[in-house]
Amino acid sequence: MKSPYLVILSLLACICTALSPNGSTIIKVGLLLYYIDGVYDWSDAIESIYLRIDQMNRENTSLIHPDAKIVPTLLNNHGQTKELIIDTLQMTQLEEIFIIGTGGSSKSIIASLILQNYNIPMCCGASTNPTLARKDLYPNFFRTIPNDNDATLSLAEYIVSNGWFKIATLNSDDDYGNGEISTFLTFAEQMNITILSRQIFETNIDYNGAVSIAKQILSSQARIVIYFGNALQYQTIVDASTKVGVYGEGFVWIGTDGLNGMVPTPSIAGTTFLFPLERDDGPVADQFDAYWKQNRLNVLNPAANLSQVNSTSSFGYFFSSCVDLMALGMDALVKANGNNVTKLALGELNSQMKVPSAFQFPDFETTTGKVVLDQNGERKGDYGIYNFQADLSFPMVSKWSNGREIQYMPYVYPGGTLVKPADAIDPTTVADYLRIVGDPLGITTVCIGILGFLMSIATIALTVVNRGKSIIKSSDINSGLVMQLCILVSWLNFGLMVNIPSKSMCTSDSFLLPITFSIYYGMMFIKNYRLYVLFTKIYQRKMFSNHMTIAVGVGISIPIIVLSLIWNFVDAPKPAVLSEGSGLYAWSCSSSSVSFQATMVSVISVYCAALLLLNLFIAFKTRNIPSKFNETKMISVSIYNSVLICLFAIATLSAPGINYRLKAAIKIIAVFCVLFFNLLSSFTYKVYLCWLDDEKGTSKGSASSKTGGSVNNDGVKKKSRDKSKVLDDAVVLMKKVGFWSEAKSRVIVAETPELVTFCNYQKLRLEDKEGVAFGAGIVWKLKGIKVFRTESLSKNHRKYIVDGDSFTITYLDTETASAWDSYFLIWTRTKNNASIATTSLKSTEN
Numbered sequence: 001m002k003s004p005y006l007v008i009l010s011l012l013a014c015i016c017t018a019l020s021p022n023g024s025t026i027i028k029v030g031l032l033l034y035y036i037d038g039v040y041d042w043s044d045a046i047e048s049i050y051l052r053i054d055q056m057n058r059e060n061t062s063l064i065h066p067d068a069k070i071v072p073t074l075l076n077n078h079g080q081t082k083e084l085i086i087d088t089l090q091m092t093q094l095e096e097i098f099i100i101g102t103g104g105s106s107k108s109i110i111a112s113l114i115l116q117n118y119n120i121p122m123c124c125g126a127s128t129n130p131t132l133a134r135k136d137l138y139p140n141f142f143r144t145i146p147n148d149n150d151a152t153l154s155l156a157e158y159i160v161s162n163g164w165f166k167i168a169t170l171n172s173d174d175d176y177g178n179g180e181i182s183t184f185l186t187f188a189e190q191m192n193i194t195i196l197s198r199q200i201f202e203t204n205i206d207y208n209g210a211v212s213i214a215k216q217i218l219s220s221q222a223r224i225v226i227y228f229g230n231a232l233q234y235q236t237i238v239d240a241s242t243k244v245g246v247y248g249e250g251f252v253w254i255g256t257d258g259l260n261g262m263v264p265t266p267s268i269a270g271t272t273f274l275f276p277l278e279r280d281d282g283p284v285a286d287q288f289d290a291y292w293k294q295n296r297l298n299v300l301n302p303a304a305n306l307s308q309v310n311s312t313s314s315f316g317y318f319f320s321s322c323v324d325l326m327a328l329g330m331d332a333l334v335k336a337n338g339n340n341v342t343k344l345a346l347g348e349l350n351s352q353m354k355v356p357s358a359f360q361f362p363d364f365e366t367t368t369g370k371v372v373l374d375q376n377g378e379r380k381g382d383y384g385i386y387n388f389q390a391d392l393s394f395p396m397v398s399k400w401s402n403g404r405e406i407q408y409m410p411y412v413y414p415g416g417t418l419v420k421p422a423d424a425i426d427p428t429t430v431a432d433y434l435r436i437v438g439d440p441l442g443i444t445t446v447c448i449g450i451l452g453f454l455m456s457i458a459t460i461a462l463t464v465v466n467r468g469k470s471i472i473k474s475s476d477i478n479s480g481l482v483m484q485l486c487i488l489v490s491w492l493n494f495g496l497m498v499n500i501p502s503k504s505m506c507t508s509d510s511f512l513l514p515i516t517f518s519i520y521y522g523m524m525f526i527k528n529y530r531l532y533v534l535f536t537k538i539y540q541r542k543m544f545s546n547h548m549t550i551a552v553g554v555g556i557s558i559p560i561i562v563l564s565l566i567w568n569f570v571d572a573p574k575p576a577v578l579s580e581g582s583g584l585y586a587w588s589c590s591s592s593s594v595s596f597q598a599t600m601v602s603v604i605s606v607y608c609a610a611l612l613l614l615n616l617f618i619a620f621k622t623r624n625i626p627s628k629f630n631e632t633k634m635i636s637v638s639i640y641n642s643v644l645i646c647l648f649a650i651a652t653l654s655a656p657g658i659n660y661r662l663k664a665a666i667k668i669i670a671v672f673c674v675l676f677f678n679l680l681s682s683f684t685y686k687v688y689l690c691w692l693d694d695e696k697g698t699s700k701g702s703a704s705s706k707t708g709g710s711v712n713n714d715g716v717k718k719k720s721r722d723k724s725k726v727l728d729d730a731v732v733l734m735k736k737v738g739f740w741s742e743a744k745s746r747v748i749v750a751e752t753p754e755l756v757t758f759c760n761y762q763k764l765r766l767e768d769k770e771g772v773a774f775g776a777g778i779v780w781k782l783k784g785i786k787v788f789r790t791e792s793l794s795k796n797h798r799k800y801i802v803d804g805d806s807f808t809i810t811y812l813d814t815e816t817a818s819a820w821d822s823y824f825l826i827w828t829r830t831k832n833n834a835s836i837a838t839t840s841l842k843s844t845e846n
Contacts, residue, residue: 025067025341027330029053029323030091031074032084032101032111035303042103043303045125046074048292048316049100050301052323052367055291064330065341070323072100074302079103081110088114096120097347098330100322105129108141116140119350121358123326125318125368128257130183133376135355142356142377144321144368146276149183151257154383154400155274156187159224161405164252164423168197168222170213170237172229172258180228180256196222196424205233210240217246221425227255231262238268249415250430264392270414277382277399278317280369288320288367321366325373329359387411427577431585432660434498441665442498448672449494452679456488459683466690476546479523479553480683486520487679493671497664506573506589511564513671514604518560520678521611523553528618528635559607567591567600586660612646615639638681642674733810734758734778746778750823754782788827800824 035043053070064070073094075087084102088111091099099115099122102108108127115122121140124132130149132138146154159167169184171177181198188195197220199213214237217225225246227234234255241247247270255273262268279285333349334341343349352358356377364370371379383400389412398407410418434442460481466472489512496509526549567573576590591597619636649670653663734746746758758778780802782788791799796811798821811817 025065025069025345027064027068027070027098027341027345028094028096029070029072029326030094030096030099030101031072032077032087032091032099032107033074033103034077034079036079042315045103045315045319046303047296047299047301048320049323050299051292051296052288052320054295054299055288056323056327059291064327064344065334065339068330068334068341068345070327076302077102077107081107084110085114091115092118092120095347097344097350098123098326098353100124100319100326102127105132108132109138112138112141119353121326121350121353121355123322123359125320125322126315129179133378135376140355142325142359142373143318144325144366144371144379145315145318146379146381146383148180150378150381151274151276151383152180152183153187154381155226155254155256156184156191156193157403158274158383158385158400158405159193159226159254160191162420164224165192166194166196166222166423167224167226168199168217168220169195170199170201170217170225170227170229172233173200173202176230176258177228180258184226184228196220201229201233201237203230203233205236207236207240210237211244213237214241214244214246217241218244223250223421223425224252224423225254227253228258229255230258231260234259234262234271235265235268238271242267247414249413249417250421250425251414252421253414264388264394266390266392268388269390270412270416271388272397272411273386274383274400275386276318277384277401278315278368280317280365280367282365282369284324284365285317285367285369317368321368321371324364324366325359325361325371328361328364329353333358390416425585427579427585431577431587433500433587434664436498441661441668445494445497445664445668448668449491452491452494452672452675453488455684456484456491456679459679459687460484460488462687462690463683466687469690472686472690476527476549478546479527479549482550482553483520483523484679484683486516487675490516490520490671490675494668497668500587501575501589503572503574506575507568509589510567510573511561514560514564514608515557517608518557518611519554521608521615522556523549524635524639525556525611525615525618526552528615528622531622532618556611560604563600563604563607567597571596573597580659584659609646612639612643616643635682638677641677645670645673731812732758734807748820753826756780782827782830785827788824790821790824790828792821 031046031049033042033046033049035046050072053072057069073091073096075090077083077087084107088099092115097120099111099120101122101124102111103126105127106129108122108124109129109132112122112132116139119140121142124141124143125145127143128145128148128151130147132141132143133147133149167188169181171181177200185195187193197217199216201209201213205213225241227237238247238253247253253271255271257273257275259271259273260275330344330353333352334344336352337343337349356373356375359377360373362372369382373379380402382402384396385398385400385405386394387397388394395409397409397411398405400406411420412418413421434445436442436446463472463477463481463484467477493509493513496505496512501509530549571591571593573589573591576588577585578588578590579585591600616639619639622636649666652658652666658666732746732748749757749759756779758780785803787801787803789801791801793799793808795814796817798809798811798817800807800809811820
């Protein structure tokens with residue numbers, strides 16, 4: 001049973017209101033709302049109804065009759081369904097002729113089902129369930145707030161008006177979220193809106209679950225995200241989406257009325273949500289606001305002490321508009337019945353209060369604007385579009401009214417941008433590339449290119465300046481300069497790696513690195529091959545000249561030049577944006593035919609790989625040819641380095657899942673290491689030795705001599721070798737201890753007591769013992785040697801320590817070993833000022 005105190009309170013309210021000077025005919029209006037401590041929405045709505053009724057009564061604004069006085073009666077059901085049923089039945093006993101309420105849709109359904117049996121119309125300013133629009137089920141119900149279908153339709157219209165036709169949706173897995181998305185999908189199909197991703201989340205979703213959903217949206221490439229859910233889950237989803245990269249610049253996040261009342265935070269700045277427009281901009285609302293501020297403390301209402309605001313707030317205007325429509329409808333009914341307001345008060349006209357016809361007015365202003373009901377008692381509403389700001393405010397930036405937007409201030413989108421994003425990713429605007437400003441990798445790339453370019457220019461200049469010195473003069477300076485120019489031009493490739501590529505940059509990229517690579521390693525191969533022929537072949541009548549070395553080296557690159565020309569003539573690479581998956585893009589150069597480009601790249605790569613392998617082979621074959629400052633070994637190290645780096649780069653760049661920046665970093669490191677080590681080992685070091693010559697006199701590495709050969713600028717020529725039989729006791733097996741050394745058969749020639757030469761030994765024919773000394777030799781020159789020590793390893797094995805080098809020699813027999821021990825005995829006694837000269841038929845530079 002209803003508490004008798006509440007009934008007494010309601011009756012006292014009626015008596016107090018009746019003492020008002022305006023009107024004596026009581027028009028009873030029931031309120032099926034509730035108030036609970038902490039639930040301010042309904043307490044403010046209750047206060048709005050009481051104040052609006054009091055305003056009509058006191059200011060002679062009653063639209064019913066000058067003698068009429070509207071008297072509200074509130075029965076608090078405390079939000080309980082059972083109490084609501086009791087209160088609704090009690091309203092019929094209290095002879096209420098009109099009911100305003102309730103708070104939720106489910107409660108309005110119950111009240112409407114009861115009241116329709118007594119011909120009592122009911123208006124609501126909060127229930128939005130579309131089911132209540134069915135007049136076959138709820139013939140006495142109408143509302144001043146748009147239903148969910150209208151809100152969803154307006155949302156769809158708003159999306160289309162902005163040119164967004166590709167979206168992602170997020171909805172909570174509850175009655176609200178599922179109902180909203182179901183209706184929206186219907187309108188979306190009618191308006192040709194494509195759903196790129198539809199995600200459903202539990203109401204208790206955690207951060208990890210939100211991250212998973214955000215990744216799904218990211219992979220769909222959607223930029224417009226529509227949220228159908230409540231504020232409770234939204235913060236978690238936004239935090240996860242920000243981490244994934246879905247919430248930020250280039251995205252739009254729009255929520256429904258479920259976000260109303262959300263506490264603003266900096267992280268949700270940029271979110272937009274639609275909410276039915278409560279307050280009208282006209283004079284009716286202004287007058288009501290002024291009356292509210294002046295009289296809210298003077299008007300007796302049960303929820304007065306619970307209201308938290310000084311002006312009407314959430315749902316207040318909607319419920320006060322119910323009072324407006326009720327009054328205007330009753331006024332028309334009274335006038336149609338001879339101005340007999342008594343019949344109205346007694347409920348005799350209730351049968352004529354048809355919904356919605358009795359309350360349909362085409363041009364009537366209420367506190368919430370024009371409320372024009374359709375044939376189902378539904379309002380086509382206006383919507384405020386609210387935008388969360390970084391300063392924690394959420395102003396109404398525009399209004400959606402009758403299918404069009406009225407904008408008041410600029411939107412702020414996620415990421416703080418004012419530019420309206422497109423509905424799908426525009427690859428040209430979001431594609432990644434290396435930037436010169438504000439990009440550490442781009443800045444590093446440019447610096448490496450500039451530094452390498454300047455280093456190459458300095459090396460070329462110093463090479464030309466020192467061209468008259470023995471270190472430079474004894475080498476093939478022309479081919480060396482050509483190879484240095486290849487390195488110089490290759491540094492320009494770092495400039496092609498930054499900024500958005502242009503067509504000319506793409507063309508240059510397809511030529512630059514492959515051609516310089518092929519010319520450099522083509523000439524490297526020919527120079528090393530010339531050394532190989534010179535020092536390992538006995539009967540070689542013809543040798544490459546310096547000019548031929550350049551010609552053949554450049555000629556090796558002709559296939560690469562032809563392939564690059566074919567590529568650019570048939571389907572030239574152009575600037576293009578390539579997808580990396582997961583909504584990520586990057587600028588690149590690409591032909592229109594992917595298969596054609598893959599074929600050309602593969603053929604060019606295979607040719608360059610074959611050229612590099614040839615250099616690897618010839619470097620291995622010539623690694624033990626002695627030359628000034630171990631130059632051949634440095635060249636070998638450079639080629640080994642290039643092979644290893646290329647293998648690493650190819651393996652990593654071919655791996656799946658490598659993003660654009662990692663690929664760029666690998667390419668930068670690989671090209672830099674190859675160019676730097678080539679420049680350092682083949683050219684810069686010689687310039688450094690020239691500087692040592694100037695500073696400290698002749699360096700250790702510059703000492704050289706020739707044995708059995710001559711050199712001129714046109715090439716290398718061998719003298720005829722002595723083909724006399726080599727004595728058996730002169731043939732030894734010698735090995736220099738070190739990583740790059742191997743055992744070699746050599747001929748010992750003691751030219752003077754202070755000079756011993758070890759020359760390579762090779763038989764002319766396998767079936768005889770004739771042989772010659774040929775190629776490069778190692779010379780031990782007593783004069784200047786700092787350390788010379790002999791160690792006996794066995795009867796015919798000796799170990800010789802010559803300065804910092806260690807050599808092991810295997811003699812043919814013990815007698816020969818003893819004879820040479822006697823020869824070197826004086827050396828160990830007279831060691832002085834070390835100098836080990838590595839000699840060859842030619843002082844080589846490679």
